[in-house]
Amino acid sequence: GAGVSQSPRYKVAKRGQDVALRCDPISGHVSLFWYQQALGQGPEFLTYFQNEAQLDKSGLPSDRFFAERPEGSVSTLKIQRTQQEDSAVYLCASSLVGGALTDTQYFGPGTRLTVL
């Protein structure tokens, strides 16, 4: 069965460019998470959706970061005016149930963003 997919897998942007990263969760999964993994660090939570509702965006590092999931399935993470410190792997994960703290999160392969 299809897992979580992300596109593009690699993105190189010039500083100041806007980028959009896409996540296709497992069909029927209610919850969707975005994480950022900087080099040498563990993934860090960015934001969480339950269906189309963005219930937690406390991890978004600045107002240049914006995420949406308008129809409760595909999600897009947008970064405006990219900076070098935005270079990281961006991971998306989905889980079947909304609000279940012990539900397994299924991860995509990530998008590696490099800002020059």
Place this chain on the structure above:
Amino acid sequence: ILNVEQSPQSLHVQEGDSTNFTCSFPSSNFYALHWYRWETAKSPEALFVMTLNGDEKKKGRISATLNTKEGYSYLYIKGSQPEDSATYLCAFIEVYSGGGADGLTFGKGTHLIIQP
């Protein structure tokens, strides 16, 4: 800021040997601990979700234990094989005072290399 520590940072093990490594987390407000295996160029793969003090979980040659009172979990691999080479991540979920919690808080991982 939650402090989730994993040790060692990296580990070289001979094929056939058994090994273990540690995840330390805050012992207060514990809700759940997740273990993931992340092979290079692949998606993080869920291994275990652990919730109860004294929990022991097993999947093939891999097992994990949980001590919530002292704030640690051990992951054990018996008879290491080359395909076990990966980064092993633990992730902690805390119960907030409001009773909810969303994203996982990850450690930096233990990078395991099995040498033939």
